[in-house]
Amino acid sequence: MSHTLVIIGAGLSGLAAGIRYARFGHKVIILEKHSIAGGLNSYYYRQGMLLETGLHAMTNYAAPEDKAAPLNRLFRQLKLSRRQLATHEQFSSKILFPGNTSLLFSNDFTLLQEEVARLFPRVIDRFNHLVSVVDDYDPFTPKPRISTRQKLDEFLGDRLLIDMLLWPLMVYGNSEEHDMDFSQFVIMFRSIFQEGMFRPAGTVKDFLNVLIDHYKALGGEIRFKTAVESLKLVGTKVLGVYLESGEFMQVDDVISTAGYPATLGFTGDSALAAPYEGQMSFTEMVYFLTPEARHSLQCDQTIIFYNLAEQFDYCRPLQAVNVDCGVICFPGNFKGLPPDDPFQLRVTHPANYSIWQQADAPQYKWMKEEWGARSRRITGEIIGNYEQNIVYQDSFTPVTIEKFTGKAQGAVYGSPVKLKDGRTAYDNLYVAGTDQGYLGIVGAMLSGVTMINHHILDKI
Amino acid sequence: MTREEIKDVVVEIIQDIDEDADMDNLAADQPLRDQLDLDSMDFLDIVMELRKRYKLQIPEADYPELATLDSCVNYLEPLLQAA
Numbered sequence: 001m002s003h004t005l006v007i008i009g010a011g012l013s014g015l016a017a018g019i020r021y022a023r024f025g026h027k028v029i030i031l032e033k034h035s036i037a038g039g040l041n042s043y044y045y046r047q048g049m050l051l052e053t054g055l056h057a058m059t060n061y062a063a064p065e066d067k068a069a070p071l072n073r074l075f076r077q078l079k080l081s082r083r084q085l086a087t088h089e090q091f092s093s094k095i096l097f098p099g100n101t102s103l104l105f106s107n108d109f110t111l112l113q114e115e116v117a118r119l120f121p122r123v124i125d126r127f128n129h130l131v132s133v134v135d136d137y138d139p140f141t142p143k144p145r146i147s148t149r150q151k152l153d154e155f156l157g158d159r160l161l162i163d164m165l166l167w168p169l170m171v172y173g174n175s176e177e178h179d180m181d182f183s184q185f186v187i188m189f190r191s192i193f194q195e196g197m198f199r200p201a202g203t204v205k206d207f208l209n210v211l212i213d214h215y216k217a218l219g220g221e222i223r224f225k226t227a228v229e230s231l232k233l234v235g236t237k238v239l240g241v242y243l244e245s246g247e248f249m250q251v252d253d254v255i256s257t258a259g260y261p262a263t264l265g266f267t268g269d270s271a272l273a274a275p276y277e278g279q280m281s282f283t284e285m286v287y288f289l290t291p292e293a294r295h296s297l298q299c300d301q302t303i304i305f306y307n308l309a310e311q312f313d314y315c316r317p318l319q320a321v322n323v324d325c326g327v328i329c330f331p332g333n334f335k336g337l338p339p340d341d342p343f344q345l346r347v348t349h350p351a352n353y354s355i356w357q358q359a360d361a362p363q364y365k366w367m368k369e370e371w372g373a374r375s376r377r378i379t380g381e382i383i384g385n386y387e388q389n390i391v392y393q394d395s396f397t398p399v400t401i402e403k404f405t406g407k408a409q410g411a412v413y414g415s416p417v418k419l420k421d422g423r424t425a426y427d428n429l430y431v432a433g434t435d436q437g438y439l440g441i442v443g444a445m446l447s448g449v450t451m452i453n454h455h456i457l458d459k460i
Numbered sequence: 461m462t463r464e465e466i467k468d469v470v471v472e473i474i475q476d477i478d479e480d481a482d483m484d485n486l487a488a489d490q491p492l493r494d495q496l497d498l499d500s501m502d503f504l505d506i507v508m509e510l511r512k513r514y515k516l517q518i519p520e521a522d523y524p525e526l527a528t529l530d531s532c533v534n535y536l537e538p539l540l541q542a543a
Contacts, residue, residue, distance in 0.1 A: 024508060067478070067497040076477055077501055083479075453504055 002027045003460045006241050006249060008228050008266075009257035009406075011039025012441050013433035015211045017255050017448030019078045022218035026460055029249070030220065031241070033227040033406065037208045039257070040405050040412055040434075041441055046394055049342070051286060052204045053396070053404075054412075056329045056346060057303060059172065059191035060442040061089055061107050061198040069195065071442050077449045080214060086201035088334035090302035093197065095164045096382065097307050103164055104301075107196030120161050130155045134190065139183035142420045146182035163312040168192055168305045170314045171327055171348070173439030175278040175413035177315040184437075191440055197302060199334050228258075231266045231429065238267075238429045253456055257433040257448070260415050260424075261408040267426065276435065278411025279316040281398035283351040285372055288342035293389035298382075299345075304328040306382055320355040321371040323378045342391060347379050353398035353409040368395055413439060422451045430455050461540045463533050470532045473509045477502055488529040510536075514543050 003026045007014045010032035021028045036042060041054035062069030064082045075082040092106035103119060105112040113131075117124040133155070152162045166180075169188035174180045180188075200207050212222065227244040231254065240250045256263040261273035293299075307325040327348040332340030349371075359367055372395060376387055398410030407414065414434030422430040430451050438447040461469070471483050474496065481496050492498055503523060510516045516539055518526075525535035 024512060065480070067480075068499060073499060073501055077505070081479065449501075453501065457504070457508060 003252045003456075004029075004250065005253045005255065005456060006031060006251045007255045007257065008241075008263075009033075009039060009433070010037035010212075010222060010224070011257055011405075011433060011444065012041055012211075013436075013438075013444040013448035014039070014255070014257040015208070015215060015448070016074070016078060016445035017257070017432055017452050018220045018222070019080075019211065019215045019218060020449045020452040021456060022215055022220035023079060024457070024460060025219065028220050030215075030222040031226045031228055031243070032222065032224050034404070035224050037212060037222075037224075038204060040401075040407070041204055042208070042404070043203065043205050047392060049288075050203055050205060051394065052331070054204070054441075056331050057090060057197040057199055057334075058442065059188075059195065059197060059440045061087065061196040070191075070446060071195075074442060074446050074449065077453075078211075078214070078445075080210070085210075087198045088201060088336050090197040091333050091335065092301060093168070093303040093305070094301045095168060095305045097160065097164055097312070098310060101160065101164070105193055107198070109194050109196075112193055116161065120158060123156055123158050123161060126156050127161070134186050134194075137183075137186045139186040143183065148180045148182045148185040149178075151182050151185075163307070165189075165193075166314070167307055167312065167325070168303075171305065171350075173413050173443070174314065175280055175411060175418075175434070176416040177279050178313060181418075184439075187443070188439070191443070199331075201337075228266055230268065231426075233267060233426065236425065236427050238426050251428075253428045253430070253459070255430050255432050255448070255451055255456075257431070258406050259408060259433070260419060260431055260435040262406050263424065263429070263431055263435075267424075267429070269425070273408070275417055276415035277408045278414055278416050279353075279409070280314075280413060281316070281351055281353045281401060281410035282348050282412060283321050283356075283371065283395060283397045284346060284348045285375060285393060285395040287345040287347075287386070287390055288392040289345055289386055289389040290391055291341075291343060293345075293386055294339070294343055296389070297384040297386055299330050299333070302330060302333040304382065306379075308378070315350070317350050317352050320352055320367055321375070322350045323371070323375045325350065326375070326379065328379055328383060345386065347375055349375060351398050351410075353402070353411075356397045356399045356410075357402075364397075364399075368397070407434075422447075422455065461537075461543050463537060466533050466536050466540055467529060469513075470506070470529060470536075473506055474498075476509070477505050486529060491527050492529060492532075493527070514540060516540075 005021050005028045007018050007030045010030050018030045043052050060071045062071040072082050089107050092104050095103045103115045116127045229242045229244045231238050232240040238254050260276040264273045309324040329346045331344050401410035418437035420437045422436045432448045432451040433444050436447045507518050526532050
């Protein structure tokens, strides 16, 4: 008898879960609220140009022959050929702090080690010890939360180095303010510093299409513009899914990738959602620049993680946007790619959801312009002024993120409290994706795979 | 199935999981995990494939029996006698 699985959301965790399950010949349906897939990592069109959301750089780079690496394990689990995925590695990236203190890193981890030795010679032995601890640590076995800041104070004892190491890791996936869980730190340290950044050869749309085609070829079904209204429950069991269209579907298991707060909405438990609503959201500006800007700007890095504040703190800012820290990304700066046309620049800053959410339409428009101008002044001091080179610009805010991804309060990295085993209060309802705990594209996809492996496969 | 046939099936399943697996130089009495760089997720795929092909339910407690190619054959021989 066929065992029916419904997956809510066609983001990367949902698609990966769908592929994994479809491989074994049982019925699986992915329900996606929007007309296209991808969730946080998707795309839209402006001026006839495809613009990507989310994907600037993928973490967890691994060469195809490194079989134990998460990226390659993921591809084996999905029965996708890693050799057919053409990848482009980053040039190098820079962490920039006050006093022009900067650390470079690339996909060759020894660069970061040399940089730490150069800038922090007194703590290089301590840093290398930290690396050996990270190497031996098992971050995937659930354990009580350990404060990363406390651990790093013990291991390194140097506030500037600690903040410099934490900023890229936090901005690439920390849902918690100020600090992060040490297991999460280990995962992020490996993904970004030890494995590294890359992007696939095509656009995020191409990547999504590879996944969707593979899923369909395995017999999986996907429905777009199909929003879930609620779940039909009896006791602690989910019997089916009510769609907003009024349609009802019977299910054996449900995996929700909509985020835990939205999932609690489906079960009528919204009152319990508050602790799972993340505070960290971002605003992002996308620029198309004239070709001349390639010569006038300092654009030799792939990403610049800058912080200009004397006291670095990763948190929801008091103002609409915090331009004192940010991420400057040149999405064309990957090895082996032709120069991007148009020449693109992306700038991301922490932002305050409530302020954006409360603004009325004219205020919202004014805030976008004003904060864009402030952002360009500060980032222009770092890479050179680009105001006069702008051909086209677009931006999105925490409100845009909430609208298009369903993430409560635009919290791209989801809940600060993770449901590491994916279980909910209902026996056959599981969560996958950012609120289960894995982050980044590779992490989200591994989350989908792992939830299938742990909870669904032994039922078929 | 004969022992030789069972061995061929296991080899085929592993090759299907990992296109680069070097099966020619495999020592049948040594752990597959170390020789092929396989992890627990890959072992789960061997189990799932056996389930799909022969309706075999291998309990998790028995997974260690699949450690080497020889031990796989020893374990599967009585189970696949009729197959």
